[in-house]
Amino acid sequence: MLENSPTVFDPSWDPFAPDAIHRLAQLYGSPLLIVDAERLRERYRRLADALPGVQLHFALKPLPHRAVVEVLRDEGASFDLATNGEVDLVRRAKVAPERCIHTHPIKRDGDIRTALAAGVDTFVVDNPDEVRKFAKYRGQAGLLIRVAFRNPGAVCDLSRKFGCDPGEVEDLIGLAASLDVRVRGLSFHVGSQAPDPAMHVEAIEACAGLIARSAANDLALEILDIGGGFPADYREPMMPIERFCAPIRAALAALPYGVRAIAEPGRTIVAPSAIGVSTVMGRAKRGDRWWYYLDDGLYGSYSGRLYDHANYPIEALNGGTQRVPSVLAGPTCDSIDVIEEDIALPLLAIGDRVVGRSMGAYTWASASDFNFFPKATVLVVDRGRLLDGSDEA
Secondary structure (H helix, E strand, O other): OOOOEOOOOOOOOOOOHHHHHHHHHHHHOOOOOEEHHHHHHHHHHHHHHHOOOOOEEEEEOOOOOHHHHHHHHOOOEEEEEEOOHHHHHHHHHHOHHHHHEEEOOOHHHHHHHHHHHHHOOEEEEHHHHHHHHOOOHHOOOEEEEOOOOOOOOEEEEOOOOOOOOOOOOOOOHHHHHOOOOOOEEEEOOOOOOOOOOOOHHHHHHHHHHHHHHHHHHHEEEEEEOOOOOOOOOOOOOOOOHHHHHHHHHHHHHOOOOOOOEEEOOOOHHHHHHHEEEEEEEEEEEEEEEEEEEEEEOOOOOHHHHHHHHOOEEEEEEEOOOOOEEEEEEOOOOOOOOOOEEEEEEEOOOOOEEEEOOOOOOOOOHHHOOHHHHOOOOEEEEEOOEEOOOOOOO
């Protein structure tokens, strides 16, 4: 991946430092999403060390970019896919299909066929209709039954939309058996940006009981997918990943013999590994505040302010010490396109840069080109070099 990558700045530079940001903006314009490959590796390794023996399937959804996939592929990551586009992305990144699972609980027949054709053969289901869809693929596919564990403490409670009640698991396993469809294990997702590991532990313990009961009925389940939800820091620091995972590790140690644990991390790896860079394209003094209009906004990389409820640390590269009450607005003609209503910033000029930190997850991925303002250009940088594939999804 690196052989033909251009060198864009000194390899000793931190790609998130002002000199590197200015250099990349000069070369590639604005807005940008700058991803640091070394930070990706470091975040992946920290989580892997915190959950030894757990196979980490990076969830593409937060940052579905080929160069990101390739960096994590080379670190040994497996991958969590949910759509035909994600199946195609890992194929183009030359990821072995046995390193992938398909976790969308609701699928069209064409989605199943596309994944199977690519060699992906493990799927998630959570209701009888989904189990029945696999009757004609018996012998080709194995299932994980997704169990719901509501978590109002998570930023996004993903068990509201998906997952069966724990009391329904036995019936779903029985239905699959009657159709001669193989159930390989269970899965759950306690929600995005979980504040603490308590719900992970509760879900693991509940699933351990379900797996034990299944074994007593002569069906050995071999996989427990503990989902994602591992936190990342935004404006408020979260629990360090090592501390977060310690009780999870202890709970996994009590799983029945022969059960293998996997996980679906996304945000915790990519959120701190990228920054958003935008440029002031206009300004106006309105009342006692300066309004700064950026070339990126809520319809672009800051989409996560709405969809993901994320509060990104934002700063100006202009190093002035005096701060004035300011408003940061996006470029579109829509009045909802306001990033920050009240932020203290130096007095900025047209052309100055504004940087959002911890912007790797659910930003560019959920951005649009509304009003024909283009999405940010993604640059994945590795020790001063731009990785091949950084300019495409």
